[in-house]
Amino acid sequence: MADAAPFDELVARASRGDRLSLETLLPLVYDELRRLAAHYLRGERPGQTLQPTALVHEAYLRLLKDRPDRWQNRAHFCAIAAHSMRQILIERARARDAQKRGGGAPRVTFDESLPVTAPDGRVDLIALDAALDRLAVVDADQARIVELRYFGGLTIEETADAMGISPATVKRHWALARAWLARELL
Amino acid sequence: MTHHWSRITALFEEAVDLDRDAREALLTRTSVTDPSSVAEVRALLAAHDRAGGFLETPPWAAMPDLLSEDLDRAPDLTGRRIGPYRILEQLGRGGMGIVYAAEDTRLGRTVALKALPPAFTRDKVARERLAREARAAAGLSHPAIATVYAFEEIEGEVFIATELVRGATLRATLGPGPLTGDLLRILTTVAEALAAAHEHGIIHRDLKPENVLVSSDGRVKVVDFGLARSLSPTPGSNASLTVTGAMLGTPGYMSPEQLRGAPLDARSDVFAFGVMAYECATGVHPFGGTDAASLVERFVSPQSPLAHRIEPPALDAIVRRCLDVDPNARFASGRELLAALRGPGEQVPNAAPRVLSARAWWWWQFHQVAIAMLTSAATIAVWISRRWLAPWGSSLFLVTLVLATIAVTLRLHLLFASHVHPMTLPAQRARLLRSIASLEGVLLAILLGIGIAVSGNHDAMSAWLIVTAVLHVLSLAIIEPATSAAALSD
Numbered sequence: 068m069a070d071a072a073p074f075d076e077l078v079a080r081a082s083r084g085d086r087l088s089l090e091t092l093l094p095l096v097y098d099e100l101r102r103l104a105a106h107y108l109r110g111e112r113p114g115q116t117l118q119p120t121a122l123v124h125e126a127y128l129r130l131l132k133d134r135p136d137r138w139q140n141r142a143h144f145c146a147i148a149a150h151s152m153r154q155i156l157i158e159r160a161r162a163r164d165a166q167k168r169g170g171g172a173p174r175v176t177f178d179e180s181l182p183v184t185a186p187d188g189r190v191d192l193i194a195l196d197a198a199l200d201r202l203a204v205v206d207a208d209q210a211r212i213v214e215l216r217y218f219g220g221l222t223i224e225e226t227a228d229a230m231g232i233s234p235a236t237v238k239r240h241w242a243l244a245r246a247w248l249a250r251e252l253l
Numbered sequence: 254m255t256h257h258w259s260r261i262t263a264l265f266e267e268a269v270d271l272d273r274d275a276r277e278a279l280l281t282r283t284s285v286t287d288p289s290s291v292a293e294v295r296a297l298l299a300a301h302d303r304a305g306g307f308l309e310t311p312p313w314a315a316m317p318d319l320l321s322e323d324l325d326r327a328p329d330l331t332g333r334r335i336g337p338y339r340i341l342e343q344l345g346r347g348g349m350g351i352v353y354a355a356e357d358t359r360l361g362r363t364v365a366l367k368a369l370p371p372a373f374t375r376d377k378v379a380r381e382r383l384a385r386e387a388r389a390a391a392g393l394s395h396p397a398i399a400t401v402y403a404f405e406e407i408e409g410e411v412f413i414a415t416e417l418v419r420g421a422t423l424r425a426t427l428g429p430g431p432l433t434g435d436l437l438r439i440l441t442t443v444a445e446a447l448a449a450a451h452e453h454g455i456i457h458r459d460l461k462p463e464n465v466l467v468s469s470d471g472r473v474k475v476v477d478f479g480l481a482r483s484l485s486p487t488p489g490s491n492a493s494l495t496v497t498g499a500m501l502g503t504p505g506y507m508s509p510e511q512l513r514g515a516p517l518d519a520r521s522d523v524f525a526f527g528v529m530a531y532e533c534a535t536g537v538h539p540f541g542g543t544d545a546a547s548l549v550e551r552f553v554s555p556q557s558p559l560a561h562r563i564e565p566p567a568l569d570a571i572v573r574r575c576l577d578v579d580p581n582a583r584f585a586s587g588r589e590l591l592a593a594l595r596g597p598g599e600q601v602p603n604a605a606p607r608v609l610s611a612r613a614w615w616w617w618q619f620h621q622v623a624i625a626m627l628t629s630a631a632t633i634a635v636w637i638s639r640r641w642l643a644p645w646g647s648s649l650f651l652v653t654l655v656l657a658t659i660a661v662t663l664r665l666h667l668l669f670a671s672h673v674h675p676m677t678l679p680a681q682r683a684r685l686l687r688s689i690a691s692l693e694g695v696l697l698a699i700l701l702g703i704g705i706a707v708s709g710n711h712d713a714m715s716a717w718l719i720v721t722a723v724l725h726v727l728s729l730a731i732i733e734p735a736t737s738a739a740a741l742s743d
Binding site for chain 1: 255258262265266269296297298299300301303304307308311312315316
């Protein structure tokens with residue numbers, strides 16, 4: 068990965084409490100998220116172009132909230148970004164769920180009972196989240212691979228890079244993790 | 254990882270790539286020594302075979318509705334009654350809510366009623382911030398800004414009632430081609446609105462053609478001042494980022510610093526103005542579009558060259574300056590932008606911030622000059638009195654001279670600041686006022702003391718010293734706070 072050195076060095080300086088480097092770091096962090104956004108864009112369909120951007124915004128704000136002294140390097144950052152994405156999506160799914168059950172304040176304007184059609188690839192994210200937590204108990208690495216690949220949008224190669232293992236290993240573990248989760252959910 | 258699981262992993266990963274017969278042979282062979290792992294692997298292989306495209310489509314592509322706003326699914330309220338409002342018709346839907354024309358039955362007037370996305374009804378912190386922001390915006394009174402009437406919480410929903418402007422958005426007026434003729438007038442009016450808001454410390458944060466309304470008789474009104482701030486999460490706030498994140502503003506019009514999530518000031522609005530002006534003048538977006546692809550392109554090369562030149566060249570220069578990546582290179586505020594748009598023939602004075610009237614401003618400056626002169630005159634009086642106060646008259650005079658010199662210098666500094674850097678005056682004044690008051694307090698005590706000491710022998714001088722001291726007391730206690738409040742307050 069290009070520019071890995073300055074990023075890692077800045078993370079190191081930021082974790083020593085260097086405020087100046089923190090300010091230098093944040094745009095770089097955003098660069099990193101933009102790179103993630105580029106992944107979404109490659110898979111984008113017409114009519115939903117801005118949603119990945121919104122997701123990046125949210126993930127970015129979350130990362131701002133967390134003190135960056137927790138980031139050890141670029142790979143670690145990717146992991147945290149993917150984890151943020153996972154949390155955001157799960158929270159949204161929960162909020163939708165709560166609305167459907169009619170929880171919360173009485174609503175006069177927003178009708179929540181409209182049916183939602185289920186296109187291909189829909190996953191019960193809340194169930195997936197719980198299953199992923201169970202998988203992490205059995206095999207933490209495999210759960211991380213799923214988080215990076217599915218929620219972080221990383222390719223096999225990038226996941227390998229971020230985890231410091233070979234792409235072949237990622238590919239094999241991904242197949243098993245996917246089967247494990249499918250057995251839980253499908 | 255348990256030993257059992259590592260055997261399962263190894264066996265699964267070996268078996269999964271084999272064809273049906275080879276896989277069966279491997280499993281049968283292994284089940285002799287490790288039947289429990291084989292049973293598990295068989296189940297996993299079965300799951301693998303029926304998984305299909307499971308987890309292969311990213312969640313944002315497979316479930317776009319999770320990322321879309323609740324708003325898309327909100328029903329039309331036309332004909333309903335919401336609190337005191339009778340909904341007449343739906344005027345539009347946008348990222349920040351649904352706008353209706355409604356009748357306020359209490360006052361019998363027609364208003365624009367904006368139903369805000371339900372995200373804010375769930376989050377108390379976000380709701381309070383919104384109320385605060387609406388109150389700030391309600392303080393803006395300018396012909397080019399749609400007046401905010403009320404912030405309403407009705408049955409758990411949040412509404413903002415504003416002046417109803419019948420007309421088309423600048424976006425609709427723009428149409429497919431560039432805007433002609435009226436362009437400069439509309440842009441200048443928008444700059445006037447920005448200037449007025451910036452002087453009240455309010456930043457729009459989401460200026461775009463959708464937020465500029467042009468009525469049928471040509472009046473221009475900017476709507477939604479400050480709303481974007483309330484609707485966007487800030488790092489560290491308790492507001493749920495999840496539900497509000499998509500409403501940070503409109504990426505295509507956001508300044509580079511806004512995209513980075515950096516703190517914003519008036520110059521961010523100036524950037525958005527530049528985007529809008531470029532779009533009005535050329536009919537195309539300066540960065541190619543407002544979709545994510547153009548946005549990513551902007552990130553990659555932040556200072557992208559502008560494809561078109563704008564006529565007249567003076568406007569071209571202004572727009573380019575607005576669009577500079579570096580906020581320091583842009584116009585500092587709406588006021589500067591307005592001055593540039595109006596051209597050198599019509600220089601707008603660099604008005605002070607938060608000044609309600611020029612008259613109050615004049616009185617504040619007059620007061621500074623008057624007190625400075627009074628202090629100087631008192632020093633001369635002490636110089637004359639010093640020989641009657643031997644042996645300590647000279648020492649007293651020196652103390653008075655030092656105190657008076659500092660006090661007068663500080664007063665004159667404020668006066669200078671009010672002329673040259675009016676924006677910084679409130680801060681400078683807050684910083685210096687305590688020092689000035691202490692110095693003048695000691696000074697007036699000395700004047701009063703001398704006045705009493707010399708009374709009887711030198712009544713004229715005594716009277717002058719005591720009057721000066723009393724005037725200082727009045728100045729510090731009454732006149733200074735009153736003129737400052739009039740000149741500097743909101």
